[in-house]
Amino acid sequence: MDGIGRKFMALVGLFVCFSFGTGQASATELDFNIAPQSLNSALVAFGEKSDLNILYDSGLTQGLTSRGVRQTTDPETALTLLLSGTGLTFKPGGKNSLTLEKIPHGKTYLSIRPVDDPPESARPAASKTRKAEQELLAHDLLVAENVVDSDKKITLPEVRVFDKVDPNAPSNISYTRTESATASKTSMPIIKTPMAIHVMPKAVMDDQVALQPLDVVRNVSGVFQGFAFGGLGQGFLIRGFDAGFSGLYRDGFRFPLNAQLSLANVERVEVVKGPSTNLYGRIEPGGMINMVTKRPREEAYYSLSQQFGSYDRYQTQFDATGALNESGTLLYRFNTEILEQESFRDFYFHDRVLAAPSLTWKITPRTQLDVDFTYSNEDTREDYGLVALGNRPAPIPRSRFLQEPLDETEQVMYNTTALLTHNFTPDWQVRARFNHMHRFTDDPQTGPFALDETTGVLQRGFYDGVSRSTTYQASVDVNGRFDTAGVEHNVLVGWDFYNDSAGVTSVTDTAGSINIFNPQYENVDRSLQPYNFFISQTNRWNGVYFQDQITLFDKLHIMGGGRYDWALRNLGLAFGANQSLAAAEAASMDVYNERFSPRAGILFQPWEWLSLYGNWVKSLGSPNGSFDASGNILDPEIAEQYEGGFKTSFFNGRLNSTVAFYHLTKENVAVPVPGTAFSNAIGEARSQGVEVDVSGQVTDDLSLILTYAYTDAEITQGTNQGNRLWNVPRNAGSLWVRYDLPEEWVRGLTVGAGLYVQGERPGDNANSYFLPAQTQVDAMLRYRPEFIDPHLTLQLNVNNLADETLYGGTLGDRFTINVNNPRTFTGTVRYALW
Template identity: 50%
Template structure:
């Protein structure tokens, strides 16, 4: 479809009736028949942003009529412009580095098209000044526009640290946009990733921290925020623009990482166009959540932009005694120093109280979760209250040397404090003939931790041509450093906790003051890495990606049971590792709607804590992946899909030598399967996001569990969520939606001693936007687990007393005002 922009109404969709199209054609002729405009300089202030959005702003400011295929601007960024320029000069700068040229037509329209070797430079010199033409219809928004309701996202930044079209990226990457987050009323990361294939929720301890399994392997509580590795905690979606999931090992750009992949939250950025939103959510189990979002310019010339996101969350749970209270604030500031230089300042503060929760238990006899109410709480309600407080500050400076080369530097500092007392089950008597049937022994563990994380990153990206070959190059350096101190109270010899009967619980608080004190000094992981990447394009259809990263990593920590902080500091031991992680990928795009790709990736993962026969620390764990697949984009990019086939292996896992005090790095686990994802707009008003994954994850080499399936990974799982905006005039503003989610039976632990049954769930949505002028007011109602099906979502790989039930039927309503 060809996009035509009329100033000053840049939001336009082709009229649907022949009569309306004829009227627009007459308007074209009438408004382009006037005299040619004199080309004079004027003030432009268009911040760096998606190219389509920049062109919208330009068309209005320059009073110029633009015409171009909608797909031409998808996935492309504009460097922006600030200063006095003629319309011709301004357009050249906005198109800088995009390989798009502008031409003037006889009627004064400026057309945009993809550059070829024979194409002349952009010369829109015969422009015609047009009077304002108002065109009604559904709006087309830029990707980062707060009002954007698209389910399809054309580009993502996580896979290559550059904003690259997904159709040109030879890796599997899925995006959950803010439109889906809003429609499903998602609050946490786990609420969003249910829409992505091959990603499953892990043990969350009542929400204290979130971990996931991607392609069979745990993320070990490491999630990412704007590319920064975030330590174990729970991240809200209150300031999330979208959630990006990169499948497979991404160590060549992000350093030490688990081989399954990474989950990266991309935060909302300040916008030049003012936007304000206030939403009140309320639901089952006394859920009350208030969020606010505001953005715009702070000065007249628009060089200083801000964004402010606020969240206040109070909710209980279907689980007895469990609650979450959180206050979150995230202000951001963007200073457009010049048309080439930008400074971003970001701050985040969160103070969260929650109840520690390990869930219910499973039986070795029935090989299923025990037959007790899913609401039953088996920790200690009076003492197991956790608090997490963090302060995060980030500074980002970017500068474009010219239209082709740009440098971007980021510094991030995170201070995190946790108080986390917990009394959890260790084992229980599940023999019905035993006089102590149902008794569970509990351990007490009090944790007080403070950590500081420093992150620095510098990227140099550029575009150039050699012998007709197009290159997009990235080189960079990254530093990551985490320091922590840990004070615990526990008695591992006498367990320190109390016994509780799972069928008839009687709660017995533990006096933590009587437990022995233990200390650990952990300087955590200190790493430096350098990396490079080159994305080569041949003939406009063949894309070749090559790159790698070399890391120098130092891990330092003392034992967990030191008698004092001073002894813990003195007993620190340091392990040094280094290694190279390569990545290569090839993508062939014979038509704009189809991409065929393959990749090979290696990654350096977690450090091994065990030692060999010479008391030397074992080499770190390694990941290796082979992947092939294809991607499609239909309906002018409004509907995208991907299919991936992969084999992923995790090697160098420590395996103890029987009867010996040392280990060998021979452990190995493998995951292979197929993943299908689809999202976007099918027809007028109908949007959907869906997924399916077949995952075969097994332990190949181990000390005890060789040949067993990896825990918490269903063989078959899928989802389908659809929303329809009613098109009839009398019902306009009303939307209905529904979603179905299912998972196959999965192993509850790595020994395969019990299973979590397969399950299915249906969710529903009704939403209505009131026909009120000036402010957009939306009433929304969601139901999760409409049929009230009982199910279990996660467990622990090593123990039967950590089983997390799924949520029963839950209602959530909201009132949102935007203007």
């Protein structure tokens, strides 16, 4: 029987079940908790719970599986759900018994009409999935009528089924997400939250063959590429400010790792604009990026993907998940990746091995423990890119490497996270989380620091640092919902702790110069040089915070809260071959900061499709790592933001948009003292602008992501006052479109195209040179040959179709201009079972 026939007969069985009277089984509701498993085992569990005898021939259930049932309902409904998709139904038997039988063929027909206006709770967060893969409870939303017995063959009209599709189901190919796990640490819908929030799901990563977070967040307005050491690290600017290492999070924990982070175990990437200090501690004010990892699932799923592309790129990924026991209380997920790739850049390469197992233990129906582990080993070569000549990047080949071929970087990371969740009641929950990360880096590099623009001779220095760092993080959150005098409250109270300690043992030396027009490499092995530069540093803080999201009249939402931080910054340096890391620790000094950071927001939703919002935030930013002339560490940066805008949601939540206007200032910016190695915290910078984001489905077959950002970012106090901030274009926008061709045209074919545009950007704060405006065009073609195997996917992506010279970010000077990829081809073969 084909898929449509099976679905039709399942609906017939569904109606027949509900047509029974209540005499055969008690209508008393019971708490059923039966996991997906073999149908025989599921029926045994059902009988034990309901005290009903289920009579059937063993041949009826041989080889069949049940989707299970996890809800409080009456036994008839539970058995209906248990049998859903098996081709079986039931009829009254004797006292306290039911008899299973096959759904009769050709005898019972059901006329079905769609629900034209489904209730709000049933409207999908993401309605576009592969048709055969939707996990629906159709009986809740379809109206059945006119049951007749007939031998006549009938044709049913098209039926549209609305339901809450699991947004994280592997089969979900929608770009739409209506909730964020990051912005408020609560389950408030995005359209009801007075902040600019953007979620890029796995479907976007798959369509665009994203390799790292930088490839994902280019689809968000106001997020630009910073300096990334040629792909070694992750460099972001959000709303005009460099996010540094403090703006990147994973599962709500800071991820202070300068590496090209894998997306193999990432489910979605969430971007929250503006200061997030109130819930996450010391962070740059432009915003934060949170990578949410894949969670174990009860339903078995296996996927093997092989990518191959330009410059000898080979990437293998494997994803597996399912239940480890029949009861479904112990779940697993395992992701692994092997990456090998060369580059258009001379001598550059990047190899990575990643393994990421996860476990979920449902200790009780109210208590759950999640444990994740990630191991990553990367080998690459640090790449500072090109240099500036005059007011533009030097006219030399974009492939030219200006460091040394013997420079090779190794990074090893071990990361463990545990989350314990307990629900006291449906409205009150406590979450306790812990994270431990250990990192090892061996990073030899030959870096530029001066250029004779007449001769092209580039002066360079050598640095080789061996760094070992350990990070501990913990948090406890209590979240509850209650009403007072008709006012709804969603309250969060929490505490967090962060401690990151690092010791760096390194050697610094001068290196031979190189001519940018005719490079001759030294090929000098400096691995035996004695260490002469030592760094000891610790960043630690405790913070307590609170937040209340108030709802009045179902239309007015008020958010208020604050955070108090106790922060410590410890830094020690030691120079000379006769020094040591212990000497740096002994010479270290502490700087303490305490500060209260408030946040307030208001949102008015006059209609279901529109909300108007505003917010105000003050924050304690990242610690300054510079010293003044007296040897004191500078005070930390602080920031303040005012933001307003509106959000829309159309087509039952399938197409959503946010338009934001903001004004953001950052104070205590470190400004170098000319001619010295010292700085003063006298600087101030301001960023203001407009951001537009639209994403989702225009029709069932057409999906898009549209962005535009106008960013006016400049230095308002200190050196270079009045100049534009480096790496920030005034105007930038993007458009990505995916079209699933109708099945009557070509079954299983999808096409996509993207356009990414940036205006010119200053390369440094002195505005001594500019990176030119640039446009990137991408294309995608995907085919699922269902006539061969419905689990097989073939895909081809072409990035930078026009083969333009594209520049990434700079380090804020004239000697570090990253160059992005020329035209590249990437082929993907994926086989998935579920």
